[in-house]
Amino acid sequence: MAVRDLDIGLLRTFLAVADRENFAGAADQVFRTQAAVSQQMQRLERLLDCKLLVRVGRHKRLTEQGVRLREYARRMLALNDETCRAMNKSVFDAPTRIGVCADAVDTILPDYLALCARTYPGMRIEIQVNRSRWLASALRRGDIDLLLELEQFDEFPRITFRTSPVVWISGTHFHHQQNLPLPLVLVDSPCVFRRMALNRLDQENRPWRNAFQTPTLAGVRAALRAGLGITxxxxxxxxxxxKVVGEELGLPTLPSASYHLYMRAGDNPDGARKLSELFVPS
Structure with missing residues (x-):
């Protein structure tokens, strides 16, 4: 039986794969895991009963049918997004206020905002960057509408849209003598990475010292580039x-960390609800 309806979400991911030519890049663009992207592409190929992608080295290239679908998909997404904008103009009456932890500002936030802008180009967004506890209090009070954060706050509904490896990082010219305590560059408490590192080092009975402490991520970067320690x-x-360090220093492996998008329970502004729906796992 011929397919009659196509999932816009599948087409959006398909175009991301076509543009990035690999699942990893597409996963970053649509805020899904590589496994989820792979599953979506398998589902789309089953729906259309044809092969859309082939592997060429490390890249994913479009088949003849994939090239044909790409043109239709671009037109369908453009019309879909135009329709959404036309039907949701009231969403843009007030800005959507997003609180963001410092670690996300210049790493995952730009791609997040780009996706928001492509989907709702008329939406106004205000960003507030601060420490985790302050941002959680702001969300609780209603001073912000969404919170992009690494810390876990069980009181708020959340969507997890990226889990990233945590590694030990130093400046490129950092050198450490093995017989000395490990010099750490740390952010003031509370900090998810500080807890993670100190717990693992204590479990391994690894001596360490607080070589540099700062309340800001900019301070961490400066200390690392100066060769003061690792973080x-x-x-x-x-x-x-x-650079990444680890094996040469005999450092323990660290667990991954997840970025969460939090919102308040119950009623939320339309803008916050629509932005959060962009990242609902499919």
Whole structure:
């Protein structure tokens, strides 16, 4: 039986794969895991009963049918998004206020905002960056509508849209003598990475010292580039001048960390609800 209806979400992911030519890049663009992207593409191929993608080395390339679908998919998504904007103009009457932890500001936030802007280009967004407890209190009071955060707050409904490896990071010229306590660059408490690192080091009975402490992520970056020590952070923090360390220092592996999008329970502004729905797992 010929397919009669196509899932817009599947087409959006398909175009991300077509543009990035791999599942990893597409996963970052649509805020899903690589496994979820793979499952979506398998589902779309079953719906259309044809092969859309082939593997060429490390890349995913479009088949003839995939090229044909890409043109239709772009037109369908453009019309879908235009329709959504036309029917939801009231959403844009007030800005949507998003609280963001410092770790997300220059790592995952830009792609998040790009997706929001593509879907709702008329929406106004205000960003507030602060410490986790302050942001949670702001969400509780209604001073912000959404919260993008690494810490866990069980009182709020949440969507988890990225889980990232946590690694030990240093400056490129950092050198450590094995017989000395490990120099750590830490953010003031409370901090999910601080707790994670100290717990693992204590479990391993690994001596450490607080070489540099700061309330800001900018301070952490500066200390690392100066070669003052190492810090645990998600892989997204890697930039020129920084590197991953671990095996050469005999460091313990660290658990992954998840970025959550929180909202208040009950009624929420339309803008917050629509932005959060962009990331509901399919």
């Amino acid at each position: 645990p952070r998600t892989i997204e923090m890697l930039t020129p001048g920084l």
